[in-house]
Amino acid sequence: MSVADVKKNTDQRMQKSLETLRADLAKVRTGRAHTGILDHVMVDYYGSQTNLSQIANVTLIDARTIGVQPWEKKMIAVVEKAIREADLGLNPSTQGEMIRVPTPPLTEERRKEMVKLVKGEAEDAKIAIRNIRRDANEGLKKLVKDKECSEDDERRAQDEIQKLTDKFVAEIDKQVIDKEKEILTV
Known part of the structure; x- marks a missing residue:
């Protein structure tokens, strides 16, 4: 392992931490509808837990409403129940073959809770970044100890x-x- 390998590995790991934060922040509801809210809803699909996006088409109907259209008619009730029980504060309603999921406006108190949640996620990401830095520095010290690089390097x-x-x-x-x-x- 060389100094360049340590730097490259560190950069890649930090990039992954940042991508994880982006994914976590995308899950945080903002009051506007977006299909990402339902990304982690699991549906009982013939006895196995399946991701909602694998058994239904999820689209935006308007700024505050998500449309979910299961590919099989008999799954409509199951999907609606899964969304309701996903603890997202959403109340879906079925209209024909389409499940409408209105996103309620956020209260001021709920917005502040969301901001705290976001700051907590960010702090976790910063801790991960600092841990990666520590690992990299330890790797560099090991290279010096094994005489694979100089102290200046x-x-x-x-x-x-x-x-x-x-x-x-x-x-x-x-x-x-x-x-x-x-x-x-x-």
């Missing part, structure tokens, strides 16, 4: 890893600010 690499850490932490902060604005916009 180690210091330079540690500076680069710190810059990388700062870059990702700044990106996390930017993501949080954007999501906060989105949540607090009525």
